[in-house]
Amino acid sequence: MPEEGMEDNKGREERPKWNNKAEYLLTCIGFAVGLGNVWRFPYLCQIYGGGAFLIPYLIALVFQGLPLLYLELAIGQRLRMGSIGVWSSISPYLGGVGVASMVVSFCVSLFYNTIVAWVLWYLFNSFQDPLPWSQCPLNHNNTGYVKECVESTPVNYFWYRQTLNITPNMETSGSLQWWLVVSLATAWSIVYICFIRGIETIGKAVYVTATFPYLVLTIFLVRALTLPGSSEGLIYLFTPDWEILKNPQVWLDAATQIFFSLSVAFGGLISFSSYNSQKNNCERDAVLVGVINSATSIYASIPIFAILGFKAHTNYVTCLNGNILALTNEFDISDMNITVENYEQWFDSLNGTHPSRVSDLNLKTCDLQTFLDQSASGTGLAFIVFTEAVISMPGSQVWAVLFFIMLFSLGLSSMFGNLEGVLTPLHDLKLVPKWMPNELFTALICLVSFLVALIFTMGSGNYWLEVFNSYVGSVPLLIIAFFEIIAVAYIYGIGRFSDDLEFMTGHRPNIFWKGCWLVISPLMLFVVLVAYVAVQAQTHPTYPAWNPDYVNFPDTEVLPYPDWVFAICVLLSSVPVISIPLVAIYRLICCMSGRHSKGSLHNDPNIYANEGYVVES
Amino acid sequence: MEEGCMINSNFLGISLFMRCLRMLVRILVLLYLAGAPALAQTLCQPNASNGCRVRISIKTALGNQAYEWNENEMFLFRATMAFAMRRYYKTETYNVDNIIMCNQTLRVSFWFVVTSPENSTMLIPKADVEKAVRMSRHRINNAFLLTDRTLEFLGIHPTLAAPVNPDTPPWLIVFGVVIGAVFAGIIALLVSSLLQKRRKEKGMMEDGQDEEDRQMKGVENDNVLDGIYNRGFTDDDRFTKL
Numbered sequence: 001m002p003e004e005g006m007e008d009n010k011g012r013e014e015r016p017k018w019n020n021k022a023e024y025l026l027t028c029i030g031f032a033v034g035l036g037n038v039w040r041f042p043y044l045c046q047i048y049g050g051g052a053f054l055i056p057y058l059i060a061l062v063f064q065g066l067p068l069l070y071l072e073l074a075i076g077q078r079l080r081m082g083s084i085g086v087w088s089s090i091s092p093y094l095g096g097v098g099v100a101s102m103v104v105s106f107c108v109s110l111f112y113n114t115i116v117a118w119v120l121w122y123l124f125n126s127f128q129d130p131l132p133w134s135q136c137p138l139n140h141n142n143t144g145y146v147k148e149c150v151e152s153t154p155v156n157y158f159w160y161r162q163t164l165n166i167t168p169n170m171e172t173s174g175s176l177q178w179w180l181v182v183s184l185a186t187a188w189s190i191v192y193i194c195f196i197r198g199i200e201t202i203g204k205a206v207y208v209t210a211t212f213p214y215l216v217l218t219i220f221l222v223r224a225l226t227l228p229g230s231s232e233g234l235i236y237l238f239t240p241d242w243e244i245l246k247n248p249q250v251w252l253d254a255a256t257q258i259f260f261s262l263s264v265a266f267g268g269l270i271s272f273s274s275y276n277s278q279k280n281n282c283e284r285d286a287v288l289v290g291v292i293n294s295a296t297s298i299y300a301s302i303p304i305f306a307i308l309g310f311k312a313h314t315n316y317v318t319c320l321n322g323n324i325l326a327l328t329n330e331f332d333i334s335d336m337n338i339t340v341e342n343y344e345q346w347f348d349s350l351n352g353t354h355p356s357r358v359s360d361l362n363l364k365t366c367d368l369q370t371f372l373d374q375s376a377s378g379t380g381l382a383f384i385v386f387t388e389a390v391i392s393m394p395g396s397q398v399w400a401v402l403f404f405i406m407l408f409s410l411g412l413s414s415m416f417g418n419l420e421g422v423l424t425p426l427h428d429l430k431l432v433p434k435w436m437p438n439e440l441f442t443a444l445i446c447l448v449s450f451l452v453a454l455i456f457t458m459g460s461g462n463y464w465l466e467v468f469n470s471y472v473g474s475v476p477l478l479i480i481a482f483f484e485i486i487a488v489a490y491i492y493g494i495g496r497f498s499d500d501l502e503f504m505t506g507h508r509p510n511i512f513w514k515g516c517w518l519v520i521s522p523l524m525l526f527v528v529l530v531a532y533v534a535v536q537a538q539t540h541p542t543y544p545a546w547n548p549d550y551v552n553f554p555d556t557e558v559l560p561y562p563d564w565v566f567a568i569c570v571l572l573s574s575v576p577v578i579s580i581p582l583v584a585i586y587r588l589i590c591c592m593s594g595r596h597s598k599g600s601l602h603n604d605p606n607i608y609a610n611e612g613y614v615v616e617s
Numbered sequence: 618m619e620e621g622c623m624i625n626s627n628f629l630g631i632s633l634f635m636r637c638l639r640m641l642v643r644i645l646v647l648l649y650l651a652g653a654p655a656l657a658q659t660l661c662q663p664n665a666s667n668g669c670r671v672r673i674s675i676k677t678a679l680g681n682q683a684y685e686w687n688e689n690e691m692f693l694f695r696a697t698m699a700f701a702m703r704r705y706y707k708t709e710t711y712n713v714d715n716i717i718m719c720n721q722t723l724r725v726s727f728w729f730v731v732t733s734p735e736n737s738t739m740l741i742p743k744a745d746v747e748k749a750v751r752m753s754r755h756r757i758n759n760a761f762l763l764t765d766r767t768l769e770f771l772g773i774h775p776t777l778a779a780p781v782n783p784d785t786p787p788w789l790i791v792f793g794v795v796i797g798a799v800f801a802g803i804i805a806l807l808v809s810s811l812l813q814k815r816r817k818e819k820g821m822m823e824d825g826q827d828e829e830d831r832q833m834k835g836v837e838n839d840n841v842l843d844g845i846y847n848r849g850f851t852d853d854d855r856f857t858k859l
Contacts, residue, residue, distance in 0.1 A: 124788035124795075138777060145777075177643040182792060189799045196806045329672065336676035437814075439807060 001506030015080060016199050016275055023203035025285060028073075030210035030295040030413025034262050035115065035382075036212075038410060042237070042301035043233030044257055048250045049241030054298070056254035057244065060250015061294050065258040065517035068481060069269070070286035071488055076270035077282050078500045083267030086274075087484075090492045092591075096583030097483050098425055100476065101267035103423030103576040107472040108266070111465045112418055113191065114456040115379065116411035117183040119404050121163060123381065124183070126183075126400035133158035134391045152554035155388045160546045163383070168458035168547040168557075170565055181457050186449040191415050193532055195423070195442050199275055201469055202416050209409040209416075216406035217300055220399075228391065229316075231307015236372050237301060247266030252535070255528045260473065262293055267479040271424035281505045283513075304381075311389035312371035319366035323347075326361045379462075382407060421444070463543055467561075469579045471569045476576040478529040481581060482522065489517045542564065570607030620669075623652040661719040661730045668742040669747070672726040678767035686725045691718060691719060694729075697760045698750075702731060702741070705749035709736035747773050 018024040045053050079086045103433045136149035136157065141517060144150075149157035160166050167174040194205040197305050245252055263269065273282060317340060323436030327350060338346045351358045376385045382403075391400045396556050423445060426432060432441050456465050488497055502508045544556035561569065661668060671694075675683045684690070695716040702711040711734055721727040729743040750757065750770055758768055765775035 120795075121788075124791040127791050128787045142777065179788075186792065186796050186799070189796065189803070193803050193806065196803065197810065201806070328724065332724040332726060334723040335674045335725065437810075439810060485836055 009593055017277070018199060018205050022279075023199075023206060024276060026206040026210040026244045027199075027202060027413075027416060028269060028285070028289045029292050030206050031268055031272070032261065032289055032438070033210070033213070033296045033410065034261075034263070034414035035407060035410050036257075036261050036305065037293065037297045038407070039379075039381040040377050041257060041261070041297040042304045043375055043381065044253055046237055046257075046305070046375050047303055048253065049239075049244035049494070050236070051238045051240035052242050052244055053250065053254065056251045058294070059256060060251075060255040060258040060524075061290060063516060063520050064528075065262050065264075065294075066257060066287060066290045067483065067521045068259075068264045069262055069290050070283060070513065071284040071485065071517065072264055072269045072499070073286050073289075074501055074504065075488060076273035077276045077278060077280060077504060078280070080274045082271045082274065082426075082428045083421060084425040084595055085428040087487065088252050090144055090487055092587045093581075093584040094483070094491065097480060097487065097578035098267065098401070098417070099383060099583060100480050100576045101265060101577040102422055102425045103579065104134070104472060104476050105266045105268065105418050107468060107572070107576070109415060109418035109422065109452045109474075111456060111468040112142055112411065113415055113449070113526065114184060114461070116408060116415065117180060117187040117457075118383070119162065119407045119411060120184040122387070122613040123401065123404035123408060126397055131391060131396055132162070133386065133387050133399060134396070139356070148548045151548075152386070155384050155391075156554065157168060159383045160389075165459055165595075166462055166546045168549065169545050170460050170463045171561055171562060172460060176454060176457050177459070180461070181221055181454065183507035184450060184453060184457055188446050188453075190412065191419060192443060192446045194412070194416065195419060195446070196439055198438065199272075202420075206413060209413040211548060212409045213406045214299075216402050217303055219402065220303040220307065223393070223399070224303045224310065227306070228308040229310040229313020231309065231311060232372065233305045233307070234302065236309065237305040247481075248531070249535075252528060252531050254534060255524065256474075256478075258294075259478065259481065259525075259528070261297065262290060263414065263417055264417050265477045265484060266417060267308065267421035271420045271570075272417070273291050277450075278504055283310045283501070283505050304386075307389050308375070308385065309372065311385065311392070312374070313370060314392045315371045316366055316368045319371075319451065323363045323366065326363060329360055330357060337428030357543065371385075378440055394559070441579060444584050454487070463545070466543060467565065467569055468572065469491065471540075471572040472576070475529070475533060478532065479580075482525045482529060483519060485522050485525065489522065494518060506549075637781065637824040659730065660738070661717040661728060663720045663728050665728070665730060667743045667746075668728045668730045669743060669750075669773075670726060670728050671760070672724060672769040672771060673750075675725070675761075675762065675763070678763050691721075693760060694718070697757050698729065701753040701757060702746075702747045704753050705745070708734075744770075751776070 066262050075086055075090075081089065083101040084095060084097070087098040088095040117610045136145035136154050138144070139146050146157070148161060152160075163180075165174065165177050194201055273285075277284075318429075319345055320340050324340075324343060327333070327346065328335065328338055331350060331354075333346075347363075374385075375381075386403065388399070390396050390403065393399050425444065426441075426445075427438075432438075454463060458464075488494075494517060497517075498514070499510050540560055542558050542560050545559045547553065547557045550557040651718065660701060661669075673686065675686060685833055692713070692826055698716045699711045699713055702715070703709060711731075714739075715732045718727050718729040718731055731746050733739045733741055744815070754773075754776065758764055761768055769775075781792065811827045
């Protein structure tokens with residue numbers, strides 16, 4: 001097997017090392033635990049029958065997530081290279097897998113840091129009293145509130161107009177929004193300062209970014225449980241609906257959620273574990289990271305749903321109070337005689353005696369269940385639903401600041417993995433010129449990423465971000481992971497891999513791991529990939545557009561993607577994975593023409609070379 | 618005798634007439650006194666063109682500390698409205714009697730009209746009353762410990778809170794602090810890296826050979842060991858050639 005345990009020791013610096021095991025574990029956990037744990041998993045739990053969703057989720061974790069995680073950590077630790085180097089070492093024809101990982105990591109880091117920039121923008125705006133998304137601004141001549149805000153809600157207006165300044169459709173690009181550019185620059189600067197000295201500074205940063213979210217979640221949990229309506233939210237979340245398990249869509253979503261949540265196939269985990277010493281028990285690390293990631297998802301959904309229950313309760317009470325006021329004013333009943341508790345009786349008696357007058361009032365039907373059903377995931381949860389809930393909590397600034405710092409830590413720790421999946425392969429490919437110090441190279445990459453990500457700060461930026469999120473961060477990853485597992489299980493050979501694991505951890509992998517790597521995980525991945533593509537291909541893709549001139553405003557207008565955008569979507573899905581066959585063909589051509597490609601990656605060095613012996617003469 | 622009867626009948630007739638006249642006057646006075654409020658009542662009517670409707674929600678505003686709405690509060694309202702009219706017209710002629718209220722409900726809501734001080738049958742137009750209320754709205758609210766929403770003058774919209782426009786948006790200040798700290802950190806780290814590298818280079822150039830010798834790297838079983846050159850073993854030939 002290729003001995004990549006040595007670095008060139010002719011005066012170059014050796015491979016960086018983690019200061020201690022805790023930094024390494026915290027970095028991996030921080031990479032795995034990201035924004036999706038907070039705003040995607042609770043949503044899935046809610047729409048897929050609460051507690052019942054945990055069953056397909058945990059099955060997917062055990063049979064798909066953990067084997068993949070163990071595989072990536074082991075391979076990185078053994079071969080001690082970034083993703084491109086690792087896959088090239090296993091087989092020169094598979095170098096494309098590493099290139100694909102790198103391209104996907106780059107594209108994902110572009111839009112992921114834009115989300116972090118949005119979080120920063122909201123964080124900066126949380127230091128005001130009153131919070132800017134709690135009330136509508138006045139219009140030009142101070143006669144009333146802005147029309148768009150009155151028709152929707154202040155939180156929607158702040159998100160769509162004052163933050164994104166969104167255009168009505170994707171064809172209209174709008175201009176760069178300077179405040180978003182500024183926030184994006186801040187986000188990339190913070191990422192750069194954490195990357196300046198590589199894992200030395202990352203290791204220090206993760207002590208904060210990986211642990212702070214847990215602290216905030218606990219604070220929110222305690223606070224949320226004391227709010228009225230929180231218990232309804234929790235009951236709603238966790239009430240299992242066992243019938244839902246018959247729906248195959250649930251299993252598909254559970255598998256994809258686990259897969260994307262663990263951040264495998266980005267190459268970042270391979271890079272992180274390549275900085276370990278080889279005698280490290282990566283099996284325990286993998287199980288630890290996987291279990292902590294899922295536990296965090298479940299733990300995060302509790303305060304999120306307690307607060308959503310509180311929000312639904314508040315909306316319900318507001319709706320009822322509106323009705324009560326209308327009835328009180330119409331029938332001149334003494335103030336506060338009708339309350340939330342006796343509203344039903346009053347309504348029935350008044351409706352019985354004066355039905356026509358009551359019906360003329362156009363009272364709204366207030367149903368707590370309807371308000372609980374208004375769920376959201378993704379940016380909608382964080383920037384619309386949660387911000388609305390925060391306004392009703394006493395001391396809203398504190399809660400808003402805490403919430404957005406938590407989101408920022410989650411996003412930043414995931415960015416470490418994303419960017420590491422880009423930098424380490426470039427270093428290992430020796431594409432960095434010798435005269436360029438690492439700091440400058442990292443700065444260059446950050447600058448290039450910042451400039452490309454300016455697309456997302458335009459008026460139509462949010463639409464483009466959704467395109468990237470759906471098409472780059474999904475199918476390519478599944479394909480890469482499939483090739484990874486096939487490469488290790490069949491091309492590298494499970495026997496050789498077991499020997500490596502025995503060397504590293506001290507014992508051979510048991511039948512469970514072998515069974516998963518050989519049969520179960522590839523099969524699951526293949527089924528998930530095919531099902532995912534089939535589901536996507538069934539409908540012509542559409543996107544929800546925020547158009548104030550729409551007939552049904554404030555509902556979003558559902559528009560189909562224009563053809564040129566659809567072409568870009570297809571490109572985004574296929575360009576990363578096209579490198580897999582391309583590199584294989586390239587190597588095949590090189591091999592057949594009898595020339596060896598440059599680089600020492602697949603020239604087996606002489607295993608008898610004792611470099612401890614240097615001739616001095 | 619006949620002359621005495623005639624004088625007597627004339628005298629009787631005049632006294633009867635005087636009595637009738639007095640009664641008439643008395644009745645008229647009584648009517649006037651009784652009819653004045655009745656007249657006032659006809660001035661103040663629900664949905665009158667110059668009347669304003671007021672709606673008060675004390676319990677909503679004050680909760681446990683709500684006071685009861687009674688005649689004294691009505692009197693305070695009339696006095697406050699008279700004050701508002703005085704302030705608007707900049708005159709001191711308005712009085713409590715000029716504010717007439719009617720149609721009070723349990724809600725609490727009622728109608729009121731304002732009569733002119735010179736002519737008690739003439740009503741002040743609604744537009745002027747509204748302007749007077751707008752001008753003194755804050756004072757009227759405070760007299761009752763209420764707000765624009767709990768002391769409603771129907772037809773007069775609550776004044777919108779003027780937007781607070783600070784000179785620098787607060788978010789820019791926070792951004793400035795964060796970006797300043799980040800750039801300071803970047804420069805500090807870069808400078809310290811640079812200094813470290815220079816120190817290492819200087820150290821390497823000074824010791825030269827020794828450094829390289831000291832940091833030998835041995836390889837054993839694919840593990841990289843940091844070996845230390847054993848300076849107890851020297852090559853004497855280099856120094857002495859006896």
